[in-house]
Amino acid sequence: MKQKIKRKQNNSARCIVCGDQNKASLGCRFYELENGEIAATFRSEDWHQSYPGRMHGGMAAGVLDELIGRAAAQGSDDFWGVTVELHMKYKKPIPTEADLKAVARVTKKNRKLFEGTGEILLPDGTVAVEAWGKYMILPLSKISDGGFAEEEWYQIEEDDPKEIDL
Numbered sequence: 273m274k275q276k277i278k279r280k281q282n283n284s285a286r287c288i289v290c291g292d293q294n295k296a297s298l299g300c301r302f303y304e305l306e307n308g309e310i311a312a313t314f315r316s317e318d319w320h321q322s323y324p325g326r327m328h329g330g331m332a333a334g335v336l337d338e339l340i341g342r343a344a345a346q347g348s349d350d351f352w353g354v355t356v357e358l359h360m361k362y363k364k365p366i367p368t369e370a371d372l373k374a375v376a377r378v379t380k381k382n383r384k385l386f387e388g389t390g391e392i393l394l395p396d397g398t399v400a401v402e403a404w405g406k407y408m409i410l411p412l413s414k415i416s417d418g419g420f421a422e423e424e425w426y427q428i429e430e431d432d433p434k435e436i437d438l
């Protein structure tokens with residue numbers, strides 16, 4: 273089903289999931305959707321493999337870890353948290369050299385913690401991986417000494433989609 277995109281989130285320069293200046297990264301883009309969920313688009317490359325032709329389960333966990341975390345950051349470029357628990361269910365292999373999508377949402381939130389779920393979808397729409405995660409909300413100063421420099425956390429200007437088919 274097609275969902276309208278409300279807002280694109282910032283990317284980080286060096287992140288392994290979304291690093292715009294990290295050649296090994298999955299190159300994730302994150303789009304806040306009109307229905308309250310968040311979507312990611314990314315490409316599994318040959319160097320993201322575990323077995324030949326199959327994306328590494330740790331990379332899949334990385335995508336859903338970040339995407340669920342970002343589901344709670346909707347509407348803000350200054351909301352931060354760290355993962356305290358992550359549970360994965362691997363249902364189908366994810367191929368390498370494929371353009372892929374994932375979707376996530378917050379299921380519970382209080383002042384200190386939030387929880388959410390997410391899925392990675394195969395190109396035909398089948399759910400390949402499901403995750404549930406719990407995160408602690410923290411100021412950036414408590415997560416990273418020095419935080420992001422201005423040139424490390426920014427909006428990538430490109431031809432973004434207006435909607436996404438999930």
Ligand SMILES: CCCCCCCCCC(=O)SCCNC(=O)CCNC(=O)[C@H](O)C(C)(C)COP(=O)(O)OP(=O)(O)OC[C@H]1O[C@@H](n2cnc3c(N)ncnc32)[C@H](O)[C@@H]1OP(=O)(O)O
Nearest residue numbers: 337338339341342345351352353354355356357385406408
């Ligand atoms: C765009 C923005 C969004 C970004 C998305 C991010 C995606 C990527 C995120 C990551 O990959 S982060 C990297 C992986 N995660 C970490 O590195 C976290 C490592 N763990 C920690 O740093 C510490 O364990 C943590 C800061 C989370 C907690 O340390 P504390 O020393 O503050 O813990 P403490 O044991 O004192 O617990 C503080 C409170 O939290 C509670 N707590 C801790 N872990 C919990 C848990 N797992 N479940 C429920 N509650 C928990 C704990 O019970 C307690 O409650 P009370 O204040 O009521 O006593």
